[in-house]
Amino acid sequence: MRKGQLISFEGLDGAGKTTQLELLAGWLRGQDIAYIQTREPGGTSLGAEIRHLLFGRPELTITPLAEAFLFQADRAQHFSSLILPALEAGKIVITDRCLDSSIAYQGAARKVGEELVKHLSLIATQEHVPDLTILLDLDPLLVNRRTAVDQDKRSIREAQSRFDRETEQFHRRLREAFLRLAQAEPERIKVIDASLPPEQIHQKVLALVIAQLDKK
Template sequence: MKFLVFEGLDGSGKSSLMRALEGELARRGVAFQRTREPGGTPLGDEIRNMILRTEGPSPLPRTELLLYEASRAQHVEQVIRPALAKGTWVLCDRFTASSVAFQGGGRDISEKDVMSLNDFATGGLKPDLTILLDLSVEESRSRRQGRGAANGESEDRIESEADSFHEKVRQSFLKQARAEASSWLVLNAQETPEVLFQQLLKALAEKNILK
């Protein structure tokens, strides 16, 4: 079993790449479970709504971080660890790196504090590989707006933050990828979905994750 995490700015194509990999795993007869953060459990989904809703008072940065970590602790114990224990691959849309990027980078909370809480919430669980779909802030905004216009949905509280916030988030992701290069894969999200998928498969083979 393997634990793969997909990270990046909103609109970077995480969901599309995850679906493509799901299809490949299904073709090969590999059992997998797809999940996401925040959320992944009934309690986690309630916390997700609290964090992302645009109406009502916004949580303070530390409150926001603690809500994410509460959702994560529930998620790891109820979903991720049980799946891995059964030999099932886990594909997760966002994990601990997002807290370092959004709350550490974006909200200017100490990265050391964020990482400490990450370790507490996960019990030290680490992904086998974190796939970062790197995208410019401008392109991320353009894709989000296009998606919103197509489906009639408005941006959530995090998505509606200023470009300066999202740039700090992006740079934090890239910093993390440089610091842990052996367990990260950085892909240019401007590439077509087909190219990204082939690049992912090549990397998984080279890392002996999926041959």
């Protein structure tokens, strides 16, 4: 049995990752391809508790380094108990965020240090990186408009309690970090304009996924 593939979705909160994950999951089901859909943080029982600490407890003061370690604890559990076994079983794993998010959020935007966070992330993933990363790129100003329109919908997730309240400068650092990562690893990280209509983005995602699956 061949090993599976890990496909991650990255981008600013509000860029449309959840929509694209759901559309891709539907396509995989239609093709009768074995897959697992997950997320970071929160893809395991322990991860759900860590996610609550990070996103559901806005009264807590969490230092940038402590925040970085919490994400790594989630990731270590996630890879050991879910992702790596699924890949060994030949399944496709699609995840909402992976190690690139930590490098961008904590490493760059929180200024913990990109190389340090990358090193910690590779320890947590046991040196495994996604086979394909789809970066949905969107200007922070457009993200803010989308959030304002959807403010009354609880589908906007609890993440607003910590990260979405950050300054525009924070989100610009974040976007720049994601784009630097894509420039450094163009074979793995593919950038899609997230301001396009969702179905058009989905077609671009499918083209990338099909090309990736055909490689192995």
